[in-house]
Amino acid sequence: MNVPGDEYTGRRRQISLLSLVLVNLLPVLGVLLLDWDVGALVILYWSENLVLGFYTLVRMLVVAPLGGLGAGLFFCLHYGGFCAVHGLFIVVLLIGEGLDPFAGEPWPFLLVFFQLLVGVVREVLALAPPAWLFAFAALFVSHGVSFVVNFLLAGERRHLSVRQLMAAPYLRIVILHVAILGGAFAITLFGQPLLMLLLLVLLKLALDVQLHLREHRAIARA
Secondary structure, three states: OOOHHHHHHHHHHHHHHHHHHHHHHHHHHHHHHOOOOHHHHHHHHHHHHHHHHHHHHHHHHHHOOOHHHHHHHHHHHHHHHHHHHHHHHHHHHHHOOOOOOOOOOOOOOOHHHHHHHHHHHHHHHHHOOOOHHHHHHHHHHHHHHHHHHHHHHOOHHHHOOHHHHHHHHHHHHHHHHHHHHHHHHHHHHHOOOHHHHHHHHHHHHHHHHHHHHHHHHHHHHO
């Protein structure tokens, strides 16, 4: 016999998963209708790291409003620098030489990581097609749905520490982007036929679904 908690768990999982799948299918429209190339796809998938970092920081502050401040500052510096270097590699890969992500004088001390991130984001916006912003906004909404449905309403916040939350995004980034960049290299090497671009989108969707389900199942078992 199903208990109300089990029924709710099933519903919230379906809502969160459906949101994730729909948003990950948006790049299909970009490829089919807007002539997106592999560069547009990789830039979009990199930008999702920024959304993930934002919601990770919010989760940390929800779990520990005071204690999460120091950890949140460290996370912003470390994760921001991580995303900046990752994005710089992608942008250089796409446009080649001549990139200067630093505008003006270097920012003091560790703030140089934020300066690098701002420079990379500026280059990404210059490279991205116009409709890319709608796909980015959809990613932000999708992660927001997961935050509300899973983290707040389903009470996942009661089973996670600040340290666990801070470490979570890195594994996802490594797994997803090793696969995505590998696919992008293959497409660049062998050309960019429509089928290859669609396969890259489906690869990302499959990995995203698998990582999403594994993460929330582990928390549910806890």
